[in-house]
Amino acid sequence: xxxxxxxxxxxxxxxxxxxxxxxxxxxxxxxxxxxxxxxxxxxxxxxxxxxxxxxxxxxxxxxxxxxxxxxxxxxxxxxxxxxxxxxxxxxxxxxxxxxxxxxxxxxxxxxxxxxxxxxxxxxxxxxxxxxxxxxxxxxxxxxxxxxxxxxxxxxxxxxxxxxxxxxxxxxxxxxxxxxxxxxxxxxxxxxxxxxxxxxxxxxxxxxxxxxxxxxxxxxxxxxxxxxxxxxxxxxxxxxxxxxxxxxxxxxxxxxxxxxxxxxxxxxxxxxxxxxxxxxxxxxxxxxxxxxxxxxxxxxxxxxxxxxxxxxxxxxxxxxxxxxxx
Amino acid sequence: xxxxxxxxxxxxxxxxxxxxxxxxxxxxxxxxxxxxxxxxxxxxxxxxxxxxxxxxxxxxxxxxxxxxxxxxxxxxxxxxxxxxxxxxxxxxxxxxxxxxxxxxxxxxxxxxxxxxxxxxxxxxxxxxxxxxxxxxxxxxxxxxxxxxxxxxxxxxxxxxxxxxxxxxxxxxxxxxxxxxxxxxxxxxxxxxxxxxxxxxxxxxxxxxxxxxxxxxxxxxxxxxxxxxxxxxxxxxxxxxxxxxxxxxxxxxxxxxxxxxxxxxxx
Amino acid sequence: xxxxxxxxxxxxxxxxxxxxxxxxxxxxxxxxxxxxxxxxxxxxxxxxxxxxxxxxxxxxxxxxxxxxxxxxxxxxxxxxxxxxxxxxxxxxxxxxxxxxxxxxxxxxxxxxxxxxxxxxxxxxxxxxxxxxxxxxxxxxxxxxxxxxxxxxxxxxxxxxxxxxxxxxxxxxxxxxxxxxxxxxxxxxxxxxxxxxxxxxxxxxxxxxxxxxxxxxxxxxxxxxxxxxxxxxxxxxxxxxxxxxxxxxxxxxxxxxxxxxxxxxxxxxxxxxxxxxxx
Numbered sequence: 001x002x003x004x005x006x007x008x009x010x011x012x013x014x015x016x017x018x019x020x021x022x023x024x025x026x027x028x029x030x031x032x033x034x035x036x037x038x039x040x041x042x043x044x045x046x047x048x049x050x051x052x053x054x055x056x057x058x059x060x061x062x063x064x065x066x067x068x069x070x071x072x073x074x075x076x077x078x079x080x081x082x083x084x085x086x087x088x089x090x091x092x093x094x095x096x097x098x099x100x101x102x103x104x105x106x107x108x109x110x111x112x113x114x115x116x117x118x119x120x121x122x123x124x125x126x127x128x129x130x131x132x133x134x135x136x137x138x139x140x141x142x143x144x145x146x147x148x149x150x151x152x153x154x155x156x157x158x159x160x161x162x163x164x165x166x167x168x169x170x171x172x173x174x175x176x177x178x179x180x181x182x183x184x185x186x187x188x189x190x191x192x193x194x195x196x197x198x199x200x201x202x203x204x205x206x207x208x209x210x211x212x213x214x215x216x217x218x219x220x221x222x223x224x225x226x227x228x229x230x231x232x233x234x235x236x237x238x239x240x241x242x243x244x245x246x247x248x249x250x251x252x253x254x255x256x257x258x259x260x261x262x263x264x265x266x267x268x269x270x271x272x273x274x275x276x277x278x279x280x281x282x283x284x285x286x287x288x289x290x291x292x293x294x295x296x297x298x299x300x301x302x303x304x305x306x307x308x309x310x311x312x313x314x315x316x317x318x319x320x321x322x323x324x325x
Numbered sequence: 326x327x328x329x330x331x332x333x334x335x336x337x338x339x340x341x342x343x344x345x346x347x348x349x350x351x352x353x354x355x356x357x358x359x360x361x362x363x364x365x366x367x368x369x370x371x372x373x374x375x376x377x378x379x380x381x382x383x384x385x386x387x388x389x390x391x392x393x394x395x396x397x398x399x400x401x402x403x404x405x406x407x408x409x410x411x412x413x414x415x416x417x418x419x420x421x422x423x424x425x426x427x428x429x430x431x432x433x434x435x436x437x438x439x440x441x442x443x444x445x446x447x448x449x450x451x452x453x454x455x456x457x458x459x460x461x462x463x464x465x466x467x468x469x470x471x472x473x474x475x476x477x478x479x480x481x482x483x484x485x486x487x488x489x490x491x492x493x494x495x496x497x498x499x500x501x502x503x504x505x506x507x508x509x510x511x512x513x514x515x516x517x518x519x520x521x522x523x524x525x526x527x528x529x530x531x532x533x534x535x536x537x538x539x540x541x542x543x544x545x546x547x548x549x550x551x552x553x554x555x556x557x558x559x560x561x562x563x564x565x566x567x568x569x570x571x572x573x574x575x576x577x578x579x580x581x582x583x584x585x586x587x588x589x590x591x
Numbered sequence: 592x593x594x595x596x597x598x599x600x601x602x603x604x605x606x607x608x609x610x611x612x613x614x615x616x617x618x619x620x621x622x623x624x625x626x627x628x629x630x631x632x633x634x635x636x637x638x639x640x641x642x643x644x645x646x647x648x649x650x651x652x653x654x655x656x657x658x659x660x661x662x663x664x665x666x667x668x669x670x671x672x673x674x675x676x677x678x679x680x681x682x683x684x685x686x687x688x689x690x691x692x693x694x695x696x697x698x699x700x701x702x703x704x705x706x707x708x709x710x711x712x713x714x715x716x717x718x719x720x721x722x723x724x725x726x727x728x729x730x731x732x733x734x735x736x737x738x739x740x741x742x743x744x745x746x747x748x749x750x751x752x753x754x755x756x757x758x759x760x761x762x763x764x765x766x767x768x769x770x771x772x773x774x775x776x777x778x779x780x781x782x783x784x785x786x787x788x789x790x791x792x793x794x795x796x797x798x799x800x801x802x803x804x805x806x807x808x809x810x811x812x813x814x815x816x817x818x819x820x821x822x823x824x825x826x827x828x829x830x831x832x833x834x835x836x837x838x839x840x841x842x843x844x845x846x847x848x849x850x851x852x853x854x855x856x857x858x859x860x861x862x863x864x865x866x867x868x869x
Contacts (some may be wrong), residue, residue, distance in 0.1 A: 261508055
């Protein structure tokens with residue numbers, strides 16, 4: 001049995017607001033990744049997926065706090081350590097992130113080569129300047145960018161697609177074991193989107209990235225990107241299984257609704273009516289009794305609001321619904 | 326006898342800046358939008374679709390070419406309010422679309438500024454109530470509330486409630502569902518369909534999502550770098566695209582049943 | 592209410608406001624609590640501070656404390672009036688030009704730049720000098736107001752330009768609002784905090800301008816002002832006589848008021864601009 005490269009074990013994280021309110025944004029998330037695997041996390045705004053990113057990386061900067069659970073890379077826990085140690089040994093090296101809106105995360109006042117060198121130097125002070133540049137050059141060429149041009153440019157001089165490649169390049173410079181991509185394609189045109197995904201695949205194939213967590217609200221994208229999909233709602237996974245299962249045979253009512261809301265441009269499918277759901281996700285400041293989706297669920301039973309729903313195995317995937325089959 | 330087309334454009338262009346810095350946001354657009362049609366203008370960001378929509382709305386003036394509304398040049402009446410009585414819009418971001426300093430109800434009431442004959446106070450309140458009910462919002466829910474106190478979905482419905490009050494002939498919808506969650510998307514589309522049926526409206530839908538365009542419209546315009554590169558019914562456009570732009574667009578969209586991009590190691 | 596709480600929580604705001612209110616109260620309540628008389632000789636010229644005259648006398652033997660309080664009132668009055676006029680004129684021009692754009696904006700910007708380039712102090716001097724009689728405090732305040740509005744106009748215009756393409760303005764337009772309605776209801780409310788800060792700075796400018804004019808002997812003919820006190824001290828060689836009480840307190844007062852206004856302005860910036868908050 002291959003050892004998982006990334007394990008998240010009943011992770012719980014909360015926000016403490018100025019008024020003393022505790023918002024349990026991530027409430028018991030568990031999954032594991034083997035080398036070469038991509039897990040897609042699908043969910044809408046407010047479901048907790050962005051918090052999950054910080055939580056998985058060990059970045060607990062107030063008002064975000066760890067409530068419980070563990071995160072392990074290559075069997076070693078990355079939680080509970082000093083912020084400095086975390087920054088030096090974990091971030092970028094073991095686990096790295098491609099943030100949302102990455103196009104704007106490049107410092108416009110510095111050249112790309114300086115930004116990239118910073119990344120390496122912050123983890124390894126001894127690096128020699130010349131050797132460093134050569135290393136950057138090889139890597140950027142490998143990623144399909146005209147290295148000398150790009151490295152010596154300022155971010156503003158590069159087109160959007162190239163900037164996204166640069167961000168991906170810098171985030172993966174230290175060959176991280178796990179990469180968390182948080183909506184990496186949401187601000188891009190479809191053609192650039194495709195190129196970015198292609199790049200991420202290449203990085204995985206070349207072993208530069210060990211495994212990937214791909215977060216998005218766009219389901220059709222996940223169909224082609226991930227091996228497994230976890231659907232997140234109100235801080236929990238409501239369904240977790242293989243991509244084909246989740247997309248073509250969803251079992252949990254929320255997943256079904258999500259799949260039903262997709263509109264496709266394929267010939268023959270163009271007339272399908274999307275499914276509507278009234279209401280909004282629950283407010284996580286107050287503890288919720290019973291199923292969190294019960295308020296909006298089209299097939300909710302009276303008992304749904306009373307009993308806490310657990311993940312159970314239904315047709316070879318995990319479903320958080322006592323009535324699913 | 327076919328009725329007058331709502332919009333007719335001939336070599337419509339809009340440029341910004343002068344000399345070297347001149348940019349053509351819309352280039353030579355020629356099209357007809359028949360009455361009671363639902364037309365989608367599809368394109369990636371920066372293709373000029375929003376500028377074109379603003380010209381139809383009379384919020385931007387064309388730099389060259391002609392644009393006719395109901396057979397007459399769009400700027401034939403000096404007062405743009407005459408145009409706004411017939412052509413209205415819903416915007417993408419429901420929060421930035423409303424003034425944060427006034428209550429939502431007061432802002433719905435300000436719609437009546439456009440009316441030639443201002444209704445009585447009671448009539449105004451009754452019509453606002455009716456519009457709210459049409460989008461499934463109980464008037465009490467928004468009593469005395471300011472925009473920031475409501476959710477995105479509710480605010481988007483406020484934009485639609487405006488349309489129920491104003492009852493225009495044409496609605497320009499600029500990406501009305503892109504900032505709304507997937508589950509609420511279908512709701513918004515349902516309200517738009519309801520509006521169309523009740524008011525026999527012509528709808529111009531601006532979006533980057535071709536799947537959405539196919540679902541909702543009976544005619545699609547594909548825009549790229551300011552030009553309309555393709556026009557036609559959805560089924561034809563996606564099954565037999567004539568422009569390479571359309572072909573590339575269809576190829577690049579991740580879809581469930583087609584091979585989009587494969588991983589060599591999977 | 593929450594705003595007030597945040598404001599009071601900010602140390603610099605509390606300090607600046609406190610200082611300003613102190614001077615304001617001194618000016619308002621002074622005549623009620625103390626015997627203020629700027630026309631009766633109470634002693635010899637340049638008498639040093641004593642228990643009966645806390646800050647001594649000036650070159651005419653008038654009580655310095657009375658003069659200072661009187662001067663304080665004048666300076667604050669000029670500051671307030673000039674500030675109001677400058678802010679009103681500048682904001683109106685800035686809002687209108689900024690929103691409308693095009694030719695109107697170009698014309699207004701040109702006018703603003705013209706006024707900006709003409710040294711306002713020269714204009715003030717010329718205007719002041721040409722009005723030999725009737726150079727009252729009010730007139731001076733109005734003149735200052737009408738020549739120092741350029742900064743407000745530019746600042747407000749920049750803000751208006753950034754707001755005019757917002758969605759809610761587009762919505763207001765398709766609701767049938769005219770230019771006046773949009774500027775009043777849809778642009779100005781968003782700039783109220785900014786305009787308030789502009790007003791505070793214009794007040795400070797007004798006070799300093801008046802002091803400058805008075806120092807040049809072009810101050811108000813009918814009232815005492817802090818600048819006038821300084822001018823008299825200079826003319827009558829108070830410095831060489833060692834009569835520090837004839838100018839130092841006035842200097843301190845001008846500095847205090849303007850300083851407190853600047854501190855208030857900076858602290859307000861921290862409160863109104865969420866991105867500057869820690």
